[in-house]
Amino acid sequence: MHPLPILLAKDIYFIGVFDPDIRTFDIVMKTANGSSYNAYLIKTDEGVIIVDTVKKEFQDDFFHHVDALCSYEEIKYVIIHHIEPDHSGALPELIRRAPHAKVLISPQATMMLKALTNTEEINFETIWTNKQLKLGDKTISFLTTPYLHWPETMSSYVHEDKLLFSGDVFGSHYYDKRLFNDKVGDFSYAFTYYYDHIMRPFQNYVRQALKLYERFDIGLIAPLHGPILRENPQYYIQLYTQWSHKQKQSGQKILSIFYLTSYKNTQEMAQSIMEGSESVEGIITNMYDLASIEEPNMIKILEESDGFLIGSPTINADAPKPVWDLLSCLMFLEKTGKCAGAFGSYGWSGEAVEHILSRLKSLKLKVPPLEPLKIKLIPNTIELQACYNYGVEFAQILNGKMIEIDMA
Numbered sequence: 001m002h003p004l005p006i007l008l009a010k011d012i013y014f015i016g017v018f019d020p021d022i023r024t025f026d027i028v029m030k031t032a033n034g035s036s037y038n039a040y041l042i043k044t045d046e047g048v049i050i051v052d053t054v055k056k057e058f059q060d061d062f063f064h065h066v067d068a069l070c071s072y073e074e075i076k077y078v079i080i081h082h083i084e085p086d087h088s089g090a091l092p093e094l095i096r097r098a099p100h101a102k103v104l105i106s107p108q109a110t111m112m113l114k115a116l117t118n119t120e121e122i123n124f125e126t127i128w129t130n131k132q133l134k135l136g137d138k139t140i141s142f143l144t145t146p147y148l149h150w151p152e153t154m155s156s157y158v159h160e161d162k163l164l165f166s167g168d169v170f171g172s173h174y175y176d177k178r179l180f181n182d183k184v185g186d187f188s189y190a191f192t193y194y195y196d197h198i199m200r201p202f203q204n205y206v207r208q209a210l211k212l213y214e215r216f217d218i219g220l221i222a223p224l225h226g227p228i229l230r231e232n233p234q235y236y237i238q239l240y241t242q243w244s245h246k247q248k249q250s251g252q253k254i255l256s257i258f259y260l261t262s263y264k265n266t267q268e269m270a271q272s273i274m275e276g277s278e279s280v281e282g283i284i285t286n287m288y289d290l291a292s293i294e295e296p297n298m299i300k301i302l303e304e305s306d307g308f309l310i311g312s313p314t315i316n317a318d319a320p321k322p323v324w325d326l327l328s329c330l331m332f333l334e335k336t337g338k339c340a341g342a343f344g345s346y347g348w349s350g351e352a353v354e355h356i357l358s359r360l361k362s363l364k365l366k367v368p369p370l371e372p373l374k375i376k377l378i379p380n381t382i383e384l385q386a387c388y389n390y391g392v393e394f395a396q397i398l399n400g401k402m403i404e405i406d407m408a
């Protein structure tokens with residue numbers, strides 16, 4: 001039994017599908033409440049516009065909705081806001097059924113279109129900010145909103161209905177067939193979680209998108225996942241505004257020192273580095289033991305840090321797992337401009353520091369070209385002084401001291 005397409009504005013229908021059982025999304029996200037792949041259909045007296053499609057394995061439900069609303073000859077346009085397979089999966093079959101429909105995508109999506117659909121000779125046209133589509137009584141403005149969540153991502157705005165098709169922006173992995181935010185259960189955790197995992201690495205692009213959205217009077221937000229936001233959509237825009245703008249006291253720089261230690265050698269080094277960095281005006285330093293800090297807190301701390309240092313002993317020729325866990329958290333963060341370094345105590349071979357440094361460099365963090373700070377076993381007074389000096393120097397660099405940084 002297929003549910004009927006749901007009307008969300010005049011002649012605009014939800015033709016998406018529900019995936020209540022999915023528990024992990026894109027490898028990195030847990031989806032305790034399942035998800036939905038939202039797609040929409042706009043009817044006009046000059047033809048039909050399909051707005052996005054769904055994951056391939058759910059395409060039967062999607063086509064069932066389309067069948068209930070129009071014939072394939074009526075479909076004039078297919079807007080693909082985001083070409084990731086959870087939204088483009090049904091596109092090859094849709095093109096097959098509606099060969100005359102023109103696919104509208106961003107220029108960045110053209111390189112991906114063929115690779116994702118494996119379909120030759122697609123009838124497509126590219127769109128970007130300020131371009132408009134007028135069909136019947138609907139006027140749609142396109143907005144380029146790259147990296148939210150892939151480089152090719154778009155949003156669009158239907159003037160007559162004050163409706164924003166936001167792509168993955170304002171989405172949540174939260175299945176609830178009641179669909180509208182004023183009807184579904186409390187999905188606030190899913191909304192926040194989605195932002196943290198999908199949007200946060202691209203805060204700068206979130207701010208740019210919000211600027212574009214500001215041009216329009218938004219009465220309804222239709223994202224690609226989770227509830228449609230029709231009650232107080234401004235609330236969700238405000239949340240994104242707040243999350244994407246760092247609130248920090250101006251002029252002060254935050255340095256976070258994470259360390260791991262078995263015999264307190266690396267910890268002693270961390271302590272001296274902290275004393276050194278604290279002696280530099282305008283630097284606030286905090287120290288964290290990696291053995292007992294939880295991942296969400298790591299992410300928060302890394303996010304608010306202008307710079308961070310990782311201290312690790314060498315264990316079996318490497319840095320132990322908590323260090324790599326910290327490094328893997330950087331995947332969820334905007335890294336541009338952050339300074340980073342590494343230090344540690346070792347017994348004989350001391351590989352950990354170099355391993356960390358090379359990882360930091362490959363993540364494109366700013367790694368100042370300071371002498372790697374490695375100390376054999378228990379640091380003596382002279383070595384602790386070297387740690388102090390390292391702290392001073394790193395803090396000065398964080399404060400803007402000019403140096404050549406190797407970004408290779």
Ligand SMILES: Cc1cc2nc3c(=O)[nH]c(=O)nc-3n(C[C@H](O)[C@H](O)[C@H](O)COP(=O)(O)O)c2cc1C
Pocket residue numbers: 260261262263264265266267312313314315316317318345346347348349350351376377378
């Ligand atoms: C199980 C184990 C394996 C180790 N493997 C190495 C190693 O491969 N290379 C090395 O340089 N030191 C190795 N060490 C020595 C530690 O790096 C050294 O004791 C260091 O001072 C510990 O610093 P911490 O007190 O901060 O933990 C190892 C120590 C332990 C306990």
Ligand SMILES: [Fe+2]
Pocket residue numbers: 082084149150168
């Ligand atoms: Fe996506």
Ligand SMILES: [Fe+2]
Pocket residue numbers: 084086087168224225
């Ligand atoms: Fe998506």
